Amino acid sequence: MKIRNFVLGACGLAAAAAAVTLAPLQHATAQGPNNDPAQTWDAFGGNQQSQKYSTATQITPDNVKGLKIAWEMHTGDVSSGAHSTTWGATPLFANNTVYTGTPKYNIFAVEPDTGKMKWKYAASGANGPEENQGLKNRGVAYWAASSPTAGACQKMVYIGTMTGELHGVDADSGKPCAGFGKNGVVDVNAWATKNSKWKIGLIQPPAVYKDTLILGWAGNDWVYKTENPGTVYGIDARTGALKWTFNIIPPEMQDQTGTANVWAGISVDPETGLAFLPTSSPSPNYYGGDRLTEMPYATATVAVNAETGEVKWARQLVHHDIWDVDINSAPTLVDIKKDGQVIPALIQANKMGLMIVLNRNTGEPIWPIVERAYPASDIQGEVASKTQPFVPYPEPLVAEHMPPVSTLADIASFGECSRWKARIRDEGRYTPPSVRGSISWPATLGGVEWGGGALDPTTNTYVVNSNLVPQIYSLVPRADADKKYGNALRARDGYAAQQGSAYGFKLENFLNMWGMPCWAPPYGIMSSYDMNSGKLLWRKPVGQVQKWGFYMPESWGSITIGGPAVTKSGLIFIGASMDSRVRAIDLKTGNVLWKHIVDAPAVAQPAVYTYKGKQYVVFAAGGNGILTPRLSDQLVAFALPN
Amino acid sequence: MTQRHSTRGAWLIMLASLITIAICVYDYYTPETGLIGTGGVVTVAGAGALMLAASLTLGLVPNRSGFLQGFLVVSILLDIIGSSVAGYFLESPVIMAAQALALIGWLINVIGDAAERSVEIDEVEDED
Numbered sequence: 001m002k003i004r005n006f007v008l009g010a011c012g013l014a015a016a017a018a019a020v021t022l023a024p025l026q027h028a029t030a031q032g033p034n035n036d037p038a039q040t041w042d043a044f045g046g047n048q049q050s051q052k053y054s055t056a057t058q059i060t061p062d063n064v065k066g067l068k069i070a071w072e073m074h075t076g077d078v079s080s081g082a083h084s085t086t087w088g089a090t091p092l093f094a095n096n097t098v099y100t101g102t103p104k105y106n107i108f109a110v111e112p113d114t115g116k117m118k119w120k121y122a123a124s125g126a127n128g129p130e131e132n133q134g135l136k137n138r139g140v141a142y143w144a145a146s147s148p149t150a151g152a153c154q155k156m157v158y159i160g161t162m163t164g165e166l167h168g169v170d171a172d173s174g175k176p177c178a179g180f181g182k183n184g185v186v187d188v189n190a191w192a193t194k195n196s197k198w199k200i201g202l203i204q205p206p207a208v209y210k211d212t213l214i215l216g217w218a219g220n221d222w223v224y225k226t227e228n229p230g231t232v233y234g235i236d237a238r239t240g241a242l243k244w245t246f247n248i249i250p251p252e253m254q255d256q257t258g259t260a261n262v263w264a265g266i267s268v269d270p271e272t273g274l275a276f277l278p279t280s281s282p283s284p285n286y287y288g289g290d291r292l293t294e295m296p297y298a299t300a301t302v303a304v305n306a307e308t309g310e311v312k313w314a315r316q317l318v319h320h321d322i323w324d325v326d327i328n329s330a331p332t333l334v335d336i337k338k339d340g341q342v343i344p345a346l347i348q349a350n351k352m353g354l355m356i357v358l359n360r361n362t363g364e365p366i367w368p369i370v371e372r373a374y375p376a377s378d379i380q381g382e383v384a385s386k387t388q389p390f391v392p393y394p395e396p397l398v399a400e401h402m403p404p405v406s407t408l409a410d411i412a413s414f415g416e417c418s419r420w421k422a423r424i425r426d427e428g429r430y431t432p433p434s435v436r437g438s439i440s441w442p443a444t445l446g447g448v449e450w451g452g453g454a455l456d457p458t459t460n461t462y463v464v465n466s467n468l469v470p471q472i473y474s475l476v477p478r479a480d481a482d483k484k485y486g487n488a489l490r491a492r493d494g495y496a497a498q499q500g501s502a503y504g505f506k507l508e509n510f511l512n513m514w515g516m517p518c519w520a521p522p523y524g525i526m527s528s529y530d531m532n533s534g535k536l537l538w539r540k541p542v543g544q545v546q547k548w549g550f551y552m553p554e555s556w557g558s559i560t561i562g563g564p565a566v567t568k569s570g571l572i573f574i575g576a577s578m579d580s581r582v583r584a585i586d587l588k589t590g591n592v593l594w595k596h597i598v599d600a601p602a603v604a605q606p607a608v609y610t611y612k613g614k615q616y617v618v619f620a621a622g623g624n625g626i627l628t629p630r631l632s633d634q635l636v637a638f639a640l641p642n
Numbered sequence: 643m644t645q646r647h648s649t650r651g652a653w654l655i656m657l658a659s660l661i662t663i664a665i666c667v668y669d670y671y672t673p674e675t676g677l678i679g680t681g682g683v684v685t686v687a688g689a690g691a692l693m694l695a696a697s698l699t700l701g702l703v704p705n706r707s708g709f710l711q712g713f714l715v716v717s718i719l720l721d722i723i724g725s726s727v728a729g730y731f732l733e734s735p736v737i738m739a740a741q742a743l744a745l746i747g748w749l750i751n752v753i754g755d756a757a758e759r760s761v762e763i764d765e766v767e768d769e770d
Contacts, residue, residue: 549669549680550731580676597676632673 039610042094042142044205045452046565046607048268049333052454054608057569058615059640064571064584064594070616070639071115077102078622078633079135085631086603087622088450088562089139092157093609095171099142100620100635101159101205103135107169108635109157112611115637119174123159123167123185136162138604139620141205141213142171143237153177156237158213160202164189166215168240181240188215188233191242195226195258207266207275207330209306211237214275216262221283221324223489225290225500227258230298232266232277234309244309248279248297257282257291260298264450265330267346268306269360275306276333276346276360280326281318284498286433286473286505288322289381299327301348301356303363313363317350319385322377322433323473324444325351329452329563333360334460337532347455347531349464351447352429353398354391355529367393367534377432378425379475381502384432394534397448397466397527401428402441403520413512420510420518424472433473433505443471444507445626451563451576451605460531461587463572465542465560467524476504515547522557524577526564528590540590543577546628551579554592561624563605565617575602575619578627582606582619582638599632614639644705648754652701654747655718659697661740662690662725669734677732686728686737693721693744700751711755718748 039056046052059067078085085103092099097118098110105123110116141158148154155171166188168180176184189199200217207214213235221227230248235241248260260282267276282291282298297311299318304311318325331346336357346360357366371387410417424437431438446467453464476484481497481504489497494507510518517523526542529535541557562576564585571593572585580601584594600623607618616637623631666687669677677683696718699706706714722741729737 546676548685549677549682550728551733552731597674599673599678630679634673 040093041607041609042092043208044090044139044265045267045330048270050265050267050330050452051332051457052563052565052605053456054565055568056608056610056615059567059571060569061571061586061593063640066640067594067638068641070637072634072636073110073115075102075106075108075633075635077104077106078631080631083135084625085622086134086136086624087620088604088624089137089620089622090604091607091618091620091635092140092142093607094142095155098618099140099157101137101140103137105159105161107140107157107159109174112609112616113614121169121174123161123165136201136203138204141208143208145238146210153179158206160205162201164199164202166202179239186235186240191233192228192231194254195228197224197227200228204263204265207268208237209268209273209275212243212307213237214266214306216266218263219259219261221259221285222496222505223499225284225498226255227283229254229258230261230279232262246304246309249282250295253291253293253295259283260295264328267330267333269333272361273306274303274312274360276331277302277304278327278329278331281321281324284501285324286322287382287475287498287501287503288320290501292383299325301327301331315358315363317356317389318352319388322384323440328450329448332453332455332462334455334457334531336366336460347453347462349397349448349453351442353396353442353447353466355394355396356391367391374430375427375432378434382432388430394529395536398442398468402439402470405518406520409512409516409518412514412516416512417518433475435475435477437472437474439470440473441470443469445469445471445559449561454564454566456566456587458568462529462531463526463564463566465524465526465564465574465576467559468522469559470510470519472508472510474506476506478502478504522555524557524560526590538590544579546579559627561627562603565606565608567608573606573608573617575606577601580630598636599634600630601627603627644707646704647706647711648751648758649701649704650754651747651750652697654750655697655744656694656701658740658744658747659690659694662737663687665734665736666690682728682732686725689721689725693718715752722748
């Protein structure tokens with residue numbers, strides 16, 4: 001291994017840029033050939049509880065090696081360069097159909113056993129300029145009327161656009177539902193008028209509870225001080241009418257800040273009707289001197305009534321966030337079995353690499369959350385929170401301090417890594433951004449990314465992939481920023497303007513002159529926990545870094561974006577890694593049992609379903625420019641041969 | 643000063659380099675390989691092309707200087723080692739197998755050349 005590592009360094013190749021408690025059956029019914037509604041995949045997180053779990057048992061640890069491509073299709077919706085696509089869709093299986101959305105705002109409905117297209121819907125007029133964050137999509141949402149009436153659109157598929165439109169389409173025909181909004185389109189952007197700097201981006205499909213859609217949006221919170229304040233909308237699934245709005249930013253703060261929006265998935269407890277919202281950091285992300293007033297719903301998990309938007313409880317997980325460590329994944333709901341009791345809980349693994357487990361009815365921690373002291377800011381006007389919530393147990397996914405400088409990268413760069421680290425601020429987790437540069441550990445890449453974790457609710461085994469990536473945060477005094485960058489909102493060197501505040505911001509990856517990571521591997525891991533006891537069962541590197549085609553050692557792992565799915569038969573399926581491979585991993589041991597190359601990193605969680613007695617695992621291999629430049633439009637299903 | 647050198651094994655090296663180039667072209671254009679459009683396979687293909695040129699010289703120019711012979715033998719060996727390492731990290735068994743083939747060709751050539759040298763020395767000694 002030493003020889004291998006030496007060769008890697010010498011060649012300069014290493015780089016990393018780098019239910020049993022099931023969904024409510026009224027939404028999960030799939031009549032016809034599939035007799036087990038539990039083996040559908042009708043929500044982004046597999047079910048409403050975001051467990052990403054399938055009861056399917058046909059594919060097992062013993063036979064998974066025989067998995068072959070059953071079908072694949074190419075949507076045609078891929079582009080690179082200035083208009084590059086980011087496709088992190090989890091395909092849905094409902095209504096005996098596989099549905100997916102694309103980053104060019106098309107919905108594809110395909111036959112689940114052949115991949116043959118049933119219909120395609122083009123969200124016309126929405127392929128416009130990417131004034132927000134480019135061409136992005138994480139798929140579609142599916143709704144079936146709880147009390148069906150005669151006529152079309154009793155089952156609908158929804159897709160959002162990056163220009164703030166939500167389209168509702170008949171799930172059988174692909175025709176727009178005339179009764180939904182205006183001819184099948186709701187202009188959500190028209191509701192977001194306060195401090196509107198850009199059109200809101202509907203990357204993430206809405207969550208569905210009974211006849212209500214719960215919709216968040218994605219923003220652009222690095223470029224302005226005041227931006228669209230984070231709002232979550234409750235929308236009538238049938239008509240598109242606005243039922244309720246939840247404001248994350250208090251009204252009195254909306255002229256000083258913005259965002260704190262919900263851009264990741266949302267979980268719903270079908271029994272209590274509570275929706276769990278992971279909220280993000282307020283704008284501007286890295287300087288909080290203009291927003292020192294407490295905003296308890298920002299960077300928090302908030303439980304609201306899914307049908308009214310009324311807040312039941314909120315738990316802030318990062319105080320006064322100046323690191324952009326959004327709560328970025330839908331919490332996974334779990335019924336913890338402890339001391340003969342069943343405790344309704346949720347798991348919120350976050351970018352800071354903490355495993356926060358809360359009673360989902362009350363917001364109270366299952367295992368203690370302590371307030372730990374962290375360093376003060378040295379920036380004039382900034383007041384970093386003196387303490388931050390910390391969860392010592394279950395064992396955090398990320399250590400308190402970053403790994404040591406990589407000897408290999410340091411030697412290969414003639415000491416560049418260690419010299420760089422010596423001149424910047426590094427006091428471990430929650431080191432505040434500074435003018436000279438601060439190590440953010442973990443940084444905006446996580447910890448845990450938006451894929452979140454997956455749960456086998458029969459054993460309460462929870463698995464989650466996470467990144468081990470420090471980045472360097474520098475604040476740029478306004479005068480210097482104006483001099484160097486003028487009116488630019490962003491620059492290629494990682495600069496973001498944070499216009500209107502006293503500081504611009506610069507994000508740098510901690511890489512040496514050859515692009516090698518300046519810190520010791522691994523770069524990405526997967527962890528497994530017994531959620532009844534909170535005990536860490538195993539932790540292993542996941543994926544492989546691939547640069548210029550060369551694969552780095554498996555022990556290094558990979559940065560991952562996207563999450564896992566688990567099956568009752570004891571398998572974890574995951575794409576997510578830089579090497580464009582999808583994998584099956586043994587849930588008990590963490591050993592990789594099968595892997596297969598797809599066209600690009602499958603940066604979403606896969607869908608697992610059973611149709612006509614056959615189990616399929618489907619990946620959208622879309623890629624993500626954060627990982628590698630390799631992008632694709634491939635939707636690929638795997639199954640065992642007949 | 644030129645001397646007659648062995649051409650044995652050159653065709654095996656040539657075959658190995660052609661296999662290397664062919665698999666690299668295939669990898670570069672085929673998504674299923676995981677190597678589509680990557681610089682790694684371009685580099686190995688380039689190394690294959692150099693090996694092809696060297697093996698052609700080895701096979702077609704038997705009368706060559708000692709310097710050229712030494713240069714070719716060392717270059718081909720370095721090419722084989724580099725391509726093998728690259729093939730390992732590209733996780734391409736075909737590239738590695740091709741390098742094994744090239745190594746066999748290289749050994750045949752080096753041993754054959756040494757044998758020819760030995761015969762020539764013996765003949766000179768007999769004449770004495």
